[in-house]
Amino acid sequence: MSGNIKRAKDVEISPIPYVTLTDRVEIRLIEYLQEKNFEPGDLIPTEFEFADALNVSRNVIREALSRLKMLGYIKARKNRGMVTSYPDVMKVFGKVLDPILMSKETQLGLMELRISLEIGISDLLFNRKTPKDIQELEEILKQEIVGPTGDVSKQNNIDFHSKLFQIARNDYIQKFHVLLEQIFTCVYKLLEEKGEILRVSSATHKVIFEELKSGTADSLRKAIQSHLQPHMDIINRERKALTNKEHVD
Amino acid sequence: MSGNIKRAKDVEISPIPYVTLTDRVEIRLIEYLQEKNFEPGDLIPTEFEFADALNVSRNVIREALSRLKMLGYIKARKNRGMVTSYPDVMKVFGKVLDPILMSKETQLGLMELRISLEIGISDLLFNRKTPKDIQELEEILKQEIVGPTGDVSKQNNIDFHSKLFQIARNDYIQKFHVLLEQIFTCVYKLLEEKGEILRVSSATHKVIFEELKSGTADSLRKAIQSHLQPHMDIINRERKALTNKEHVD
DNA sequence: GGTTGTTTATATGTAGGACATATAAATATA
DNA sequence: TATATTTATATGTCCTACATATAAACAACC
Structure with missing residues (x-):
């Protein structure tokens, strides 16, 4: 056998990523939008004009534009040309924050967030x-x-915390919460199937309510923090379990 | 003149959004990925097979797949077929969190976040x-x-707060901060050009450092909160200005 | 036996052509 | 002034074609 001789197979070198023309056109189009300082609703060149200017086929342009449409940077009006737009940030977040299609590690990281x-x-x-x-x-x-x-149903939980986030009067924070909440639902469903029982904090929803009503910003924060501690414990445990599993692999 | 007669023109009804075949295929493909419970790296059908199964042209399939590629749900290996993948959530966030291409309202909302x-x-x-x-x-x-x-340079600020976020030991929180930090840079650049001077809190970086080093979790939080208060004040003021402007329009 | 070279089928990436059709603008009509 | 008609336009969709990188199968070689 070759013993300790280093073979070509052993070379750990990450492959050169294949960058398609579409990828590059996408980048170029975003740059274009940034440079031009468009206002939302401004007309941009047609597909044919872009294809001509960048010297690529209309297919490639359309695939890149299709991506920008999904991000919300442009809107196509059938047969009337395309206009720029401010993207709906949270809509895009929603597309990629699918609990089913993300790694366990990502789930835990976002739960902590x-x-x-x-x-x-x-x-x-x-x-x-x-x-x-x-x-x-x-x-x-x-x-x-x-x-x-002291436990309450999932729906009770969602109702209460959603209302809390709503009081912050910030659509982005609120919508972000809705998306991250889904991850909790998904993860806890799995844990429950394994027979897991979540410890319930003594800082109940009622305690949070009382502090919000007649406590101080500080006592409220402590109540919320204390209420969420059992979740934090589970996340920490699961994260540790993940890290150990990695080391075994 | 028609006076107070309500004309057809005045009817405020939002138009029915035109949903393209590509849009629907995109949704269908995401459903497919969810249903099939793929592990990352699993081979999925070819473009031709999808086109055949959904009875649409390869162009439409490719545009939808191109979007999923951008989200990271699939990776195409040239001439070898496509495999599923866990998306890089933060990479997608980065694509849509471009401070130049978002509304002022979104900027402020995310700064508050x-x-x-x-x-x-x-x-x-x-x-x-x-x-x-x-x-x-x-x-x-x-x-x-x-x-x-008591003011420090932008770079000093970024260095300090980036390190703070790094101590949280959560890649998602940390990367999210990097993205949101860009918005601050962009917004403050504009404010500075208007001659705005940011009030500096008495809770300096040094105070935060001391609390982290030898205070309590609570005193640290108060220091951070106090340190960021001037930013919060500006955001509140700008948000109010935006709302007023809207009412005028 | 294990390495190297050749062949072949495969699937993505890219190009280009074709056409339906909704819309806006221009024009004509009532 | 309101309605009807015509026309040019640009997106959405389909189709065909081909280059090429890769994997798999096979052959040749030391």
């Missing part, structure tokens, strides 16, 4: 709450069916 | 910091050139 975000918005919540918010949150609380260990 | 996130990770920072982190952060602090009002 969501928890951090919820802790971080406590100041916003406190500053922007209205009497109507308090009233609506109390209504949601009344709908809750609390089990013997 | 970033601030909330930075406040929210203080627990992570405190729990995950290492002596090496403290040392490196101190090194960054030493590089800072502090002006008479």
Whole structure:
């Protein structure tokens, strides 16, 4: 045998990524949009003009434009030309934040992000709450069916936390939460199937509600943080399990 | 004149969006990937097979697949077929989080998100910091050139906060910060050109550093929150200005 | 036996042609 | 002034063709 002789097979060198013409045209088109300082609604050249200017086939142009359409940078109006547009950032986030089609590692990383975000918005919540918010949150609380260990249903949970995020009065934060919430639902479904039982924090929804209503921004934050701690524990455990698994491989 | 008679022109009804075949095929392909429970690296049918199965032209299939390639759900290996893949979520985020190509409203909303996130990770920072982190952060602090009002350069700012986010030990939070940071840079560049001067908080980088080093998770959070308050003030002011402008229009 | 060279089928990447059709603009009509 | 007709336009969709990198199968060689 070759023993300790280093064979060609052993060379660890990452392959040169094959960059298609479409990839390059996509980049070039984004640059073009940036350079031209378009306002939303401005007409851009036609497919034929782009194809001509870049000296590529209309197919390639269309594939690149199709990508930009998906990102929302342009909108095509059938038979009338294309116009620039501000993309719907959260819509694109939604396309790629599919819990089923992401790695476990990504799921856990994003769950941690969501928890951090919820802790971080406590100041916003406190500053922007209205009497109507308090009233609506109390209504949601009344709908809750609390089990013997203080647990509530998935729907109760989603309702409560969604309302919390809504009080922050920031569409981006709110929509981001909806997307990240899906990941929780997906991951916890799997854990439940394995017989996992989530520890319930003593900082219940009711405690959070009371702090939001008549506590301080600080006490609210502590309540939220404490409420989410069991989730954080599970994420930390799962992350550790993942890392160990990697080392075994 | 027609006076107060309601004319057809005045009817406010949003047009029915034209959905292309490519749009529908894209949705169908994502469903397909979800249904089939593919592992990353699994071979999927060829373009011809998809075109045949869905009874559409290869062009349409290719445009839809091109979008999925951009999202990272599939990878095409030239002449060898396509395989499934876990998308690089943050790479896609980067494509759509271009500060130049987003509305002012989106910029402000995302800036607020970033601030909330930075406040929210203080627990992570405190729990995950290492002596090496403290040392490196101190090194960054030493590089800072502090002006008479306590202001530091953009680069000093980026270095410090990037290191902070790095201590959270979460790639997704960290990369997200890099993307959102760009928006700050872009917005502040515009404000500066208008002669705007940012109020500097008494909670300087040094204060944050000291709290991280020898304070508590709570005192650290307060320092970060206080440090970011001037930014929050500006965002609130700009948001209000935007809303007023809308009402005028 | 293991390496090297040859052949072949395969699937993506790219080009180019064709046509349907919705729309806007121009024109004509009532 | 409102409606009807015509025309040029640009996107959406389909089709054909071919270059070429790769894998697999096979042959040749030391």
